[in-house]
Structures are given as C-alpha cells and as structure tokens.
Amino acid sequence: MLENFETEFPEHTPRTDGAPHPLDGTLVVDFSHFIAGPLATMILADMGAQVVKVEAPARGDDLRRYPPMHPQLDQGAPFLWSNRNKQSVALDLKSPEGIELVRQLIRKADVLVENFSSGVMGRLGLDYETCRALNPRLVYCSVAAYSREGKFADRLGFDPIAQAESGFVSMNGYADRDGVRALSPVMDISTAMMVSNAVLGALLARERLGTGQRVEVSLFDTAVLMTGYASMQSLFTGSDPKRSGNTSPDTCPSGAFHAKDRTFYINSGNDNIFQRLMIQVLERPDLAAHADYASGPLRSKHRERLFGVLNDAFGKEEWSLWQGRMRAAGVPCGLVRTVGEAIRSPEARDHELVTRIPHPVLGSVPNVRLPIRYATTPLADPVAAPCVGQHTREVLKTVLGMNENVIDAAAKAGAFGLAPTN
Template structure:
C-alpha cells in the first residue's frame, strides 16, 4: 500500500520553461522491453520527447508491474514499475495472435527505433528478428539488450543483474576481506546497461542522420559489468594484480573510509596529499601531522593507515556531525554523511536539485517522481507523466499513430489482437 500522505507532501514537479522544445520530439520508439535495463533506456528517450509505445501482454503486462510496493487501487503499477516507465504509452497486444503481430509490424514499419530485451530467440519466433525488421524498415534502429549477447556460445543463457555482478568479478571486489564478496543492493548493472543502450541508440540516430540507414545495436549486461569493474580490470591486465576486498577503505588513497562522529557516520576521501594536509591542518588543527614528512606522502600513508585512522577516530568522536560538517566543507575536504536511502531522498542536497517530486496520477491523485539526472538548458526533459496502466493507450495508438478506424479496430479485437478477454 502506498503511503499517500507521504506522497502528497512531496513538492510539485516544476515544468520545463515555456517554449522549450523536446530534442526527441517526433521520434517513434516501439518498446518490447520489460524489467529494468530495457525500460530505463526507453524511458530516457521518452523523457526527452520521444513517442514511446510499450508493447505488453494483455491484462498482466510487464512482470515488473507487480514488484513491491504495490497499491491495491493500481495493482499493476507498483513502485518499481513507476520508476522505469514514465512518459510512455501502453499498447496491450497478444503477440501470439496473427492480428497482434499485424499491429506490431505496422508500428515497426513507421518507427525510428525498436528496443527489445527478450530471451534470445523470442523475436525470431515472432518473425520480428532484426533482419526481417530492417528489411521492413531500412531506417530502423534495432536495439537488443541481453545478458551475454545475441550471438556466440552463451547467447542462450539467461542472466540478471546479480548474476553478471558475480561472473564479471565485480562481487569479488566488494565487501570485506575476511568473508565472501557481496553484490550491490541496487541493480547497478541494469542501470548502467540502460545508460549504455541509450547512448548507443543516440549514436545510431546520429549515423542515420548522415547516411539515412538504420542498423542493429547490441548491448549486453555482461559487457557492461566488465566495464563496471573500473580501473581494477586494467590493473590486473597490466600486472596480474587481483583486487582485494577492502570494505569501505580505498586501496589507493589514505585516509579514505567511514568514520564515526559523536552521533553520525561520515565518509572521508583524501584523494591527494593537499587534501590530507587540509584535513589535518584546518579541520583537526593538527599541523604537526599535516606537515609530517612521512604522513604527508600518499605512498607512506598507505603503510601507516592504522595509525592515521586511530587519530581520526579519536578526533571525530569528540564532536557531533553538526560540528564537523561546516569545517570539512570550509576546508574543501571531500566528505559525506553516510545516510539511509530515506535520509538521502529527503536531504537538502536532493531538495536543492529538485530530484524528488510528485506528479499527477489518474487513480491515486499523485505518485512520486525521481527526476532524470540529465539537465539540458535549451532542450530540457518534458513534463513527466506517470507510467501507464496495461493497455491504457491501445486505441489511442491505433487511431492516432496507425490511423485505424473503428471498424478495423473492432476486427482486430475480435481476431484476438488484444487478448482473448478483449475478443470476448
């Protein structure tokens, strides 16, 4: 159940300036995606004006609709689904029916972009593989998002975010050295894959603007996960070094880690010698340590981490966070309070960026919204519209996009295009 009082207390979303033109206005996207990586990519396109039509199974729709938290008044629009499907239209099609496929092909013929993240082989079974679709529409950008790619020995494997975290080596790098590695709680591989897919689509659109030709795009979770191991991968390739799990401590800089003030934890990151000197000279008022010939050198500090941490633990414990925060900021020492998610969403930082707002919903009145992180001054994101109900825009898409009249829509309905229930 949604906490409607909490939602209603959120600030209203501020619309883009009057006269601002969405950069992707007029772009048509056929969206065959579900769960996270695919829908987040298409949502970014929708945020900047693309006409995104999400193709879903009748009645149930995307399985991600039913992930908690779910409200009984809108049982197919849970919180996770609202997060990934803003600004889209939903068209409920039975893709196992000839009539449903007829509509899908008509949409693809007039589309700019198609995005799918089914298991390998599904689009082929529908007769909507990339070769067929590009023959139908040579200008089409056809983007496949998968676990291990659409070709090769592992194309048949299913994969989800935590699986590629494990197989890429990412889990082995995170956590504490005296126990098994840990995955991130957030689906960061899905999110990063979505960003990669969006970038690839925009690159393909730039290429098409030059030569008028569409192309196939492949983005794989596993490929993204390897990238997300960061520079540790190159450290290994150049030296054979296997990154160790260091908890909250950095293996490359010191002091970096979590320290407890008198009331709250804080993360400190001293990325170079000058920051270290400001931390001890200005914040702790210990010029003797700031200017120490050993401690003032990064490589030497790594050897004396325990001694430095002990001094810092004792110093931070003497005063609350309210004492340390302004001092750290004044000294330009990179720092941050270790917050819960709730504290972060309600923070002054989030409020100052307008990140957390509320937007209208036809049933609930209001639902929360997390703003896009992409800020463009001349072509900003469009005003956010809440994620749709299953099939909410089916007739609108058929009439306005495809130009179908009542008789044709009625025929398609009786032929099962929108599922057995609609036909009955």
C-alpha cells in the same frame, strides 16, 4: 501506503511552454521488460520520444508485480520508477493479427528496443533482417544478457548474476568474508544508460548515413566495465583487487569515520586534500608534516594508526562542526545516509529530485527525476507509468490511422488477447 509524501515533496515544476524536446518526433517501439530495457526507453521518453510499450494483454511486464504493489494499481513502485512517459499497447504476439499490428508500428518507428531471450524475436518474425526490410531507417537495439550470437547466446542473465560473473561482487565487502552484491540493480541501471547512449549514437549516425542499424548492448559486458579501472589494474599487475570494506585501496585517508552523532565519509584523493584535512580541519600540522604520511602509499601503509587518530578526534565533536570545517577547507565529505534520508536531504530538495506528479487513480504519485538538465530542450514533464494497454486504441488511431471499426475488428480477431484492454 504513500502516507505523508504529498506534504513532504513539492509538485513537479512544469517545463517552459513551447520549448522543444531533444527527441521530438522520435517513435520508439519498446518490447523490453524488467529493468535495463525499460529504464533505457524511459530515458528516451523523458527526452521527448514517443515510447510505445508493447505488453502482453492483461498480464503486462512482469516488473509490474515487483513489490511493494499498490492495491489500487496493476503495478508496484519499481515499475512506476522505470516506466513514466510511455504509452502501453496490449497486443497478443502469438496471434497473426497482433503481429501484423506490431509490423505496422515498426514501419513507422525510428527505434525498436527488445530484451527477450535470444531467438524469441526471430520466432515472432521480428528479427533484425525482417524489420530492416520493413523499415531500412530503423535503429534496432537488442539488450542481451551475454550476446545475441556466439557461444553464450543461450544464457539468461539478471543483474545479480552479472555482478557475480563480472568480478564486481569479488571487489565489494570486507576481506574476512565473501564478497557482496550491491542491492541496487547497478548493472541494469548502467546497462540502461549504455542502451540509451547507443540508441542516441545510432540516431545521429542515421542522420549522416541515411540508414538505421542493429545495435547490441550486453549486461555482462557492461558489468565488466562497471568494475572500473580495477580491470586495467589487474592487467598491469596480474593480481585481483582485494576487498577493503569502506576504505580505499588507492587513496588514504578515505573511508567512513564517526563523529559524536553521525557516521560520515571522507575521500582524501590526493596529498593536498590530506594537508587541508590535517591543518585546517583537525588543526594538526604535526601530522601533516609527519614523514609516515608524506604520500598516499605511505599513508596506506600506516592506515590503521592514522585512522585511529582521526576517529579519536572526530568522535569528540558532532557532524555539524566537522562538516562546516571540511566544506570550508575543500575536503570532500558526506554523511552516510539511508535512502529515506537521501531523498529528503537538502541537496535532493535543492535539485527537486523527488516531486509529486498527477495520477489518474491516486491523485498524485512520487517521481524521481533523471539527473539531466538541458537549458534549451528541457526534459518532458513526467507522466506516470501506464496501466496495461491503457493507450492501445489511442496509439492505433494516432500512429497507424486506424478507425474504431478496424480496431474493433482487430480485437474480435484476437489481436488484443482474450480480454482486450482499451
């Protein structure tokens, strides 16, 4: 496991010494689990916030057990991917002592993020109104499947369900078979980005208004947004989008084509790109001037014939030739890559998207960076995802000012569960 990655990927390049972080001095108490919430708080952690991840003693976040698990760690690749730069505090939320410690953290916090089922935070005595009484400046963000209130507050939801119910699945795949879900958790990821944006907006509003507020982001609502402009098209026409496989219903020629050695994708988004493709790349001015191809709708009408011409031409030469010509002509194109090819691609290497970062057990682990680049406030240097409860004592000392005797007493009282993790 993790064979050869140390020779394939460079070490992370540290940020500039002394440069501030975007969220310096911001404390986030993170009750979230699985993907949408944790990825959102990781974005905040990458921006320099101190994110305290509150986990159940011993077991921790269920995402820790998503494969592939590393035999030397209490976590697998998905957890490592979505929980860097955090501190893990293991507290038993079923114990009065554990809840009291959480309340003390909330009094100090700027942000709270939770994605429990509706009603759980209330049963714990950690609902918004209670937390606001503890800390009026708190930004309290709930990540819901559907909603925290109303007719659907009881419904549970995961990424594939949101893909299905939003209409996203119905749009993807080929017309002669059922729609397909995206294997990537696109709704969780997009919800995480919405959550981090929502929290940043609430923090900015707090600077102007002086008080925090309750924020809610729904997985289902985000999934509807992720259907793109198809929702607006449906409202205009009264019709649902049809699955079109790798082609585009809106532009032509856009789709997957086959060179002699590789499959690649072209997005011919307007008439000018089509003209450059025909004249400069394929050297076919006759097709550029053909009346059947004079506009996008006409090209779509004659797509089958046009694609036949293109694939016949592309199949005579290798991708390297076509790539050079299309790049020179300004035709948007790219290889259809595997994930492994993508993370090892020249583009990914040029941006140092994947690097090696230190790990206390394994020596080093891979890291996939955020696509954000600040000139003045660079993102935090990545620290690998913690083990369950790794920072319990450290956080109680530094954030709450507790001494060892008080922490030991809390442990004895059951605040850290039956088997406290230090």
